[in-house]
Amino acid sequence: MSAPTMPAGPASSPRRAGLPLPMRAGSRRRWRAPLTAVRLSLVAGLGAGLAAGLALGGPTARAEESSAPPSPSSPSASVRTPGRDTAAIPPEATRPDATPVADMVAPVLGLVLRTSEADGAATTDTDGNKTRTTLSGDVTFETDSATLTPRAKEVLDSIAKGWGSTPPKEVTVVGHTDSVADDAYNQTLSEQRAQAVVDYLTTKASSVTMTASGKGETEPAQPETREDGSVDEQAQAANRRVVITWEQ
Numbered sequence: 001m002s003a004p005t006m007p008a009g010p011a012s013s014p015r016r017a018g019l020p021l022p023m024r025a026g027s028r029r030r031w032r033a034p035l036t037a038v039r040l041s042l043v044a045g046l047g048a049g050l051a052a053g054l055a056l057g058g059p060t061a062r063a064e065e066s067s068a069p070p071s072p073s074s075p076s077a078s079v080r081t082p083g084r085d086t087a088a089i090p091p092e093a094t095r096p097d098a099t100p101v102a103d104m105v106a107p108v109l110g111l112v113l114r115t116s117e118a119d120g121a122a123t124t125d126t127d128g129n130k131t132r133t134t135l136s137g138d139v140t141f142e143t144d145s146a147t148l149t150p151r152a153k154e155v156l157d158s159i160a161k162g163w164g165s166t167p168p169k170e171v172t173v174v175g176h177t178d179s180v181a182d183d184a185y186n187q188t189l190s191e192q193r194a195q196a197v198v199d200y201l202t203t204k205a206s207s208v209t210m211t212a213s214g215k216g217e218t219e220p221a222q223p224e225t226r227e228d229g230s231v232d233e234q235a236q237a238a239n240r241r242v243v244i245t246w247e248q
Contacts, residue, residue: 122155129247133159137177137193137240146192148200156197159244160204168246171210173197176243178236179217179224190214193242201244 113126121139125132133155140152148156160167175190175197191214198212222235 117155119151121151131246131248133244135197135242135244136237137242138237140242141193141196144189146189146196148196153200156200157204160201163205163208163248166248167205167208168248169209171198171201171208171244171246173201173210173212174243174245175212175214176219176221176239176241177217178239179220180236183216187214187216190216197242197244 111127114123115126116123119139120136122136123134125134135152135155140149140155141147142149173194175192175194177186177190179186181189191212194212194214198210201208201210217239220235220239221241222232222238224232224235224239226232
């Protein structure tokens with residue numbers, strides 16, 4: 001018995017009827033279902049939206065605009081990246097009224113070399129060509145006396161020997177005392193002690209011009225009274241001195 005023959009016509013086509021096509025046995029090809037009315041409407045809406053965006057200069061126009069790099073010569077230019085804008089930091093402006101800073105060079109101060117005798121008989125400060133030797137009054141002289149001690153003569157001999165064959169042209173000797181006695185007494189004692197030093201040095205270097213003077217208690221090296229009013233005996237001893245100065 002033969003199979004019945006299906007009538008030909010539009011209704012007989014599965015594709016036109018909206019039905020899936022029959023598949024042959026062993027065939028790997030798959031047939032997709034035809035677009036339904038809902039899917040067609042979604043595609044149409046998406047296309048219309050894209051067209052409207054192109055007409056208004058939307059994402060495509062902004063992408064072209066952001067692709068142009070900012071001018072490096074413009075300090076206020078901003079770097080634009082898709083999705084965000086980043087402002088560039090402008091270079092630091094130079095104040096027109098700013099004063100340039102000059103290099104400060106500290107002045108070079110003279111180096112003072114100080115040497116002292118072990119027993120404190122004398123302290124010598126050397127600053128370039130200028131030398132100042134301070135004789136301790138307690139070692140150089142007896143108490144209330146202008147007579148040189150043997151130790152004082154040793155120190156003066158060393159000074160004269162240091163001058164060598166080219167002694168200084170001029171030497172000044174100044175005597176000082178503490179404030180224990182009255183002003184007149186201290187003034188006289190300071191002058192006598194300075195003169196005693198000059199007299200001895202003259203015997204060692206007669207070609208040198210030497211001058212002697214006394215300041216009494218008027219130019220103390222240290223204050224003799226502490227803050228509590230007590231007497232500083234060490235300061236008094238430092239004030240009893242004879243200062244010898246020369247340049248060589």
